[in-house]
Every structure is written in C-alpha cells, then in structure tokens.
Amino acid sequence: GIMPVFEYKGLDTGGGAVAGIIDADTAKIARSRLRKQGLFPTDIHQQQEGGTRGSGLNVEIDVAKYFQFITTRDISIVTTQMATLVGAHIPMGETLAALVDQTEKQKLKVVLSKVKEKVNEGATLADALADHPTVFDNLFIHMVRAGEKSGALAEVLQRLAKFGDSQVKLQGQIFGAMAYPILMGMIGLLILMGLFIGVIPRIRGLFDSLGGEAALPFITRAVFFFGDMLVGYWWLAPLVLFGVVWGFRRWVRTERGRERWDVIKLTFPVFGKMNRLVAVSRFCRTLSTLLMSGVPIVSALQIVEKVVGNSVLARAVNQATVNITEGQSISAPLKASGQFPPMVTHMIAIGERTGELERMLTSVADAYEDEVEATISALTSLLGPLMIMVMGGIVFLVALGLLMPMMNLSQMIR
Numbered sequence: 001g002i003m004p005v006f007e008y009k010g011l012d013t014g015g016g017a018v019a020g021i022i023d024a025d026t027a028k029i030a031r032s033r034l035r036k037q038g039l040f041p042t043d044i045h046q047q048q049e050g051g052t053r054g055s056g057l058n059v060e061i062d063v064a065k066y067f068q069f070i071t072t073r074d075i076s077i078v079t080t081q082m083a084t085l086v087g088a089h090i091p092m093g094e095t096l097a098a099l100v101d102q103t104e105k106q107k108l109k110v111v112l113s114k115v116k117e118k119v120n121e122g123a124t125l126a127d128a129l130a131d132h133p134t135v136f137d138n139l140f141i142h143m144v145r146a147g148e149k150s151g152a153l154a155e156v157l158q159r160l161a162k163f164g165d166s167q168v169k170l171q172g173q174i175f176g177a178m179a180y181p182i183l184m185g186m187i188g189l190l191i192l193m194g195l196f197i198g199v200i201p202r203i204r205g206l207f208d209s210l211g212g213e214a215a216l217p218f219i220t221r222a223v224f225f226f227g228d229m230l231v232g233y234w235w236l237a238p239l240v241l242f243g244v245v246w247g248f249r250r251w252v253r254t255e256r257g258r259e260r261w262d263v264i265k266l267t268f269p270v271f272g273k274m275n276r277l278v279a280v281s282r283f284c285r286t287l288s289t290l291l292m293s294g295v296p297i298v299s300a301l302q303i304v305e306k307v308v309g310n311s312v313l314a315r316a317v318n319q320a321t322v323n324i325t326e327g328q329s330i331s332a333p334l335k336a337s338g339q340f341p342p343m344v345t346h347m348i349a350i351g352e353r354t355g356e357l358e359r360m361l362t363s364v365a366d367a368y369e370d371e372v373e374a375t376i377s378a379l380t381s382l383l384g385p386l387m388i389m390v391m392g393g394i395v396f397l398v399a400l401g402l403l404m405p406m407m408n409l410s411q412m413i414r
Contacts, residue, residue, distance in 0.1 A: 009042055
C-alpha cells in the first residue's frame with residue numbers, strides 16, 4: 001500500500017524553523033525519523049492527497065487542493081529542472097528533494113516526495129514514477145527507464161521536457177484558436193436573450209392588439225416560438241448538452257464506439273486532416289525520442305502504439321511491430337494501412353535503409369508540427385468571420401420575422 005504522508009513544522013539544530021513533508025506509517029514513526037535527521041518537530045499532521053486536515057467535525061478542507069490539476073506544463077517544468085540537476089551530476093535523492101522544495105502545487109509536492117522516498121529506499125526512478133500513472137504517463141516512465149539503463153538519463157529528461165513543451169505549445173495554439181469563436185458565440189447568445197426578453201414582448205403586444213398570432217407570417221411565429229423556448233426553457237439547454245456529452249462518452253468507451261469515433265476523427269472535413277497531422281507528428285516525435293534514448297525498436301513501437309491516441313493508427317503500428325519481430329521493415333505495413341501520408345512512409349523507408357531512422361523521424365515530426373501550426377492559424381482566421389456570418393444570419397432572421405408583419409401593417413393601415 002501507499003504510505004501516509006505527514007506535514008511537519010519544527011526546528012533544526014541551529015534553532016531555525018523548518019517545514020516539509022515526510023512518509024511514515026504513523027505520526028510516532030515520523031517523529032522519530034525526523035529526530036534522527038536532527039530536527040525537532042513541533043507540529044505533525046497527516047496529509048491526504050485530496051487535502052483534508054484534522055478529524056471529526058474540525059476537519060479543515062483545503063479547497064484549493066481539490067481544484068489543483070497537474071497539467072502537462074507542470075510536468076514539463078519539473079522535467080526541465082530534473083534534467084538540469086541530473087546533468088550537473090547531483091545525486092537522485094538530492095535532485096528530488098530540490099524539486100519537492102521548488103514545486104508550488106501541493107498535489108505535485110506530495111507525489112514528488114513519495115517518489116523521493118521510494119528512490120531513497122533503493123528503487124529506480126522509473127519504478128518510483130510508475131506508482132503515479134495519472135501524473136507520469138507510459139511514455140515518460142519507459143523513457144526514464146531506458147535512460148537509466150543506457151546511462152543517458154540527463155539527455156532523455158531533456159528530450160522529454162522538449163517533447164512536453166511542444167505538446168503544451170500545440171494545446172495552447174488549439175485553445176487560442178477556439179477562444180475567440182467561443183467568446184463571440186456567448187456574446188451573440190446574450191444579445192439574443194436581451195432581444196427576446198426586452199424588445200420582442202412589446203412588439204408582440206402590439207401584434208396581439210391588432211389581430212392575434214394566427215394572421216402572422218410563418219417566420220414571425222417561428223421567431224416568437226424560438227424566443228419563448230429561449231426565455232422559458234433556457235435551463236433545458238445545459239441539461240440536454242449534459243445528456244448528449246454523457247451518452248457520447250459512454251459510447252466512446254465501448255469498443256465499437258471508439259473504433260467508429262476514431263475513424264470519424266480522421267475523416268471529418270478540415271479537422272480530420274488536422275487530427276491526422278497531430279497524430280502522425282506525435283507518432284514520429286515519440287518514436288524518434290524513444291529510439292534516440294536507446295529503447296529497442298520493438299518496445300518503442302509498443303509504447304508508441306499506446307500514445308498515438310487513435311485506434312485506427314494504433315492498429316497500423318501494431319502490424320508494424322509484428323513485421324519487425326518477423327525481421328521485415330516497419331514502413332511496409334504503415335504504407336499498406338493507408339493511414340499514414342506517403343511522405344512519412346517514404347522517409348521511414350529511407351531511414352531504415354540508411355540506418356538514420358531517428359533523424360528522418362525527427363525531420364518528419366518538425367515538418368508536420370509546422371504544418372499543424374499553419375493549419376491552425378488558417379482555421380483561426382476563418383473561424384472569426386464564420387462566427388460573424390452565423391451571428392449575422394440569426395439576427396437577420398429575427399429582424400425579418402419582426403419586419404414582415406410591420407410591412408403588412410403599414411399596407412393594412414393604408
């Protein structure tokens with residue numbers, strides 16, 4: 001099982017204040033271990049990874065901790081710091097202790113201190129990290145293991161940090177591209193709500209006094225109906241959305257659902273091409289990073305199969321793994337699957353022939369990442385105007401619905 005973690009405050013031999021966290025089975029053992037380290041604990045309490053303190057009714061719940069998510073960026077920063085320290089030949093125990101001190105996020109602090117304890121007990125870094133699969137993924141652990149075996153841990157960590165940075169950058173770009181349209185959509189919705197709540201009921205009163213709803217054109221009735229829905233049943237929208245999302249997630253968890261969704265993700269207009277670019281670039285980058293770090297090619301392909309993030313592409317990679325174990329090439333099954341762009345399979349084939357596979361993969365990953373960037377910026381520049389057109393269209397329809405009966409009125413009055 002995982003040992004409890006205790007937070008302590010106390011004094012050191014010089015009488016200076018110290019504070020930190022320590023793993024131990026009980027508070028008593030924690031105290032004696034701290035004394036052995038020459039510290040005098042004044043306050044010691046157990047800390048859960050969720051972050052509650054105290055017991056019974058006087059539990060302090062540290063709300064911030066519940067909302068702390070360890071992001072790709074956090075891991076990337078920690079990896080960079082670790083690479084620097086390991087590169088400076090600082091022992092692993094001390095490196096991890098320094099990281100625990102430098103980390104701001106309490107959740108990550110707890111994880112790192114557990115990793116440190118395990119390494120101090122004689123485990124390898126990879127095994128200590130493997131206890132926390134939600135924080136350090138498969139790729140991370142395998143690469144660290146390869147780095148430890150080949151004695152090139154510092155380089156491997158640098159590559160991992162760089163890999164993490166490029167993932168963070170990509171996420172940032174996609175998020176940035178979506179932020180503007182989403183904001184516009186929200187503003188548009190607020191404007192519509194304002195119209196339906198403030199302006200339309202008055203106009204509607206006028207129509208009612210003149211001849212009732214039945215005589216109104218269809219488009220006007222549709223606008224009124226939509227307005228009633230929006231004002232009266234707006235709470236249904238989030239419920240329906242929640243239901244759809246929930247149903248979709250359940251469907252994607254099933255084998256067939258996942259297969260179908262992965263096919264859709266690759267064939268969808270515009271976004272399909274982009275998803276493929278991202279997945280292929282990740283495939284190339286990961287494989288080259290693993291091979292450079294000294295991971296044998298079969299293990300490397302098995303890891304890549306897990307991190308590609310698409311079952312259609314994963315199947316092609318799996319076939320390549322089978323081929324390699326039979327002593328044939330990787331590029332043939334990738335090409336046969338029809339899922340990898342010709343440039344990729346061609347470059348891999350050249351790499352295999354010349355023994356420069358890692359370099360070829362890196363250059364493909366670079367090229368594709370650039371293309372992803374270009375695609376994203378092109379999409380961003382299109383999404384803005386597209387949203388304006390959609391908003392404009394809706395407002396136009398509403399206006400038309402209100403104006404048509406007005407024109408009829410003026411004719412009637414004549």
